[in-house]
Amino acid sequence: MDHEAILAALRDNRYEARYFQTKEEAAAYLNETLDGAEIGFGDSGTIAAMGLAKSLAAHNTVTDPSQYPDIRDFVAVGKKCLTTEYFLTSVNAMTESGILVNMDGTGNRVAGSLFGHKKVFFVVGRNKICPTLEDAVYRVRNVAAPRNAQRFGKKTPCAVKGDKCYDCKSPERICNGLVIHYKKMSNMEMEVILIDEDLGL
Numbered sequence: 680m681d682h683e684a685i686l687a688a689l690r691d692n693r694y695e696a697r698y699f700q701t702k703e704e705a706a707a708y709l710n711e712t713l714d715g716a717e718i719g720f721g722d723s724g725t726i727a728a729m730g731l732a733k734s735l736a737a738h739n740t741v742t743d744p745s746q747y748p749d750i751r752d753f754v755a756v757g758k759k760c761l762t763t764e765y766f767l768t769s770v771n772a773m774t775e776s777g778i779l780v781n782m783d784g785t786g787n788r789v790a791g792s793l794f795g796h797k798k799v800f801f802v803v804g805r806n807k808i809c810p811t812l813e814d815a816v817y818r819v820r821n822v823a824a825p826r827n828a829q830r831f832g833k834k835t836p837c838a839v840k841g842d843k844c845y846d847c848k849s850p851e852r853i854c855n856g857l858v859i860h861y862k863k864m865s866n867m868e869m870e871v872i873l874i875d876e877d878l879g880l
């Protein structure tokens with residue numbers, strides 16, 4: 680991974696951008712940066728792998744919908760995250776040119792990434808990096824989404840077969856909205872934390 684080139688591309692797209700070799704270093708940076716703050720999470724395996732729910736909650740007010748398996752609770756808590764001071768999430772893919780791509784089923788993750796906060800942090804492992812936007816969308820649909828469908832135990836063809844997207848019509852489909860962040864959203868700070876480890880799906 681040419682992280683200097685990727686950081687330059689992200690900054691060219693108006694994001695703040697930082698690189699860390701390990702998730703521990705990135706978690707330490709976020710814990711130094713966010714203190715006494717109100718933080719909402721988008722559902723993210725990357726953030727879970729970094730232990731941020733526990734470490735940040737020790738000195739911030741953290742709202743994390745992934746802690747609520749009941750869908751009614753998940754939706755209620757997800758709504759609260761839409762207007763927190765800070766919002767932390769990941770992406771399903773990111774191009775070498777600094778375009779971020781996210782698929783969502785419920786919408787809390789992509790909605791929170793677009794509006795309503797002082798600042799949004801995207802935490803991105805190296806496994807999410809793709810050469811082009813076409814590759815990124817392919818990854819989102821045929822790698823990240825089937826793995827997420829399996830993770831959540833969905834009754835979808837991709838979860839059963841585990842190989843690719845079948846563009847299903849299942850009521851349990853998790854691919855309902857695709858958001859492409861070409862540039863940083865206006866009137867909100869946004870920072871990408873790039874980590875040189877495989878993180879998330």
Ligand code: SF4
Pocket residue numbers: 820821824825828835836837838843844845846847848849851852853854
């Ligand atoms: S559209 Fe359906 S089959 Fe395709 S990845 Fe999403 S849930 Fe799986």
